[in-house]
Amino acid sequence: MNTPSIVTSEARAPQQLRGKARFEKILAEAELVLLAKGISGFSIPELAERLGYTRTSIYHFFPTPYAVLNELSRRYLVKLEERVEEAAQQLGQLTWQQMVFRITEVVADFHNSNPAGRMLILGAMASDESSRALELTIEHLGRQVEVLMASANVVLPASNPNARALTVELGTACLRLSYHFHGVITPEYQRESARAMISYLNNFASPEALTLP
Known part of the structure; x- marks a missing residue:
């Protein structure tokens, strides 16, 4: 994971249906990245690339990789x-x-x-x-x-x-x-x-x- 130290963080749960759908899609893809790379290899940049999302759109719900x-x-x-x-x-x-x-x-x-x-x-x-x-x-x-x-x-x-x-x-x-x-x-x-x-x-x-x- 490309962070220098463990940062505590929680997910920001969405309120709108569209946001909820994206939230769940991010988590589903994150699980695939986790299985492929392990915890140490997990990163939001790779997650964003695989989903075709901007990093900012993921950070909106998950401030750090640990939040995911x-x-x-x-x-x-x-x-x-x-x-x-x-x-x-x-x-x-x-x-x-x-x-x-x-x-x-x-x-x-x-x-x-x-x-x-x-x-x-x-x-x-x-x-x-x-x-x-x-x-x-x-x-x-x-x-x-x-x-x-x-x-x-x-x-x-x-x-x-x-x-x-x-x-x-x-x-x-x-x-x-x-x-x-x-x-x-x-x-x-x-x-x-x-x-x-x-x-x-x-x-x-x-x-x-x-x-x-």
Whole structure:
């Protein structure tokens, strides 16, 4: 990316229909540039050239390249939250260990199905804004973990450390390593993600065998 340092910035959402259409077209093309060049190779000049737009017309919505990547990151994080919430509602009468394992399958599948989102979430975050979005997502996913555990009569402590956020971070760390080593989430690392979370959560559960599907 052709900037000397990370500049925090947010997208300027358009109000008019014509502006909204251009906004979405810029994001769609930006995702293609991201997949082709990676985060370090992403630039607004190339984006403008590919779209046939002036740079100014892109800067109108996205003051910096990070504003584009931040918006893409935010959207993928929202989609990830929605996917996990949807899956959590379909877990039925599984044990809490099976629930955790199933959720890691869902998250791994999401990342493997969304290469741009995988790059932004598990690779290098674009700026402070996207990092804050990730923190919020961790908190939201942590609440899902808390609800799932409560449904199995396992209560997570409310005091520090934040057990639900730690659970999500432990699982995500395994997925991040898989991305960096292999470019995707492998079944082996997805399984280790589940094992890491289950091992930690087992500290708050009644003594029982730690088993995976």
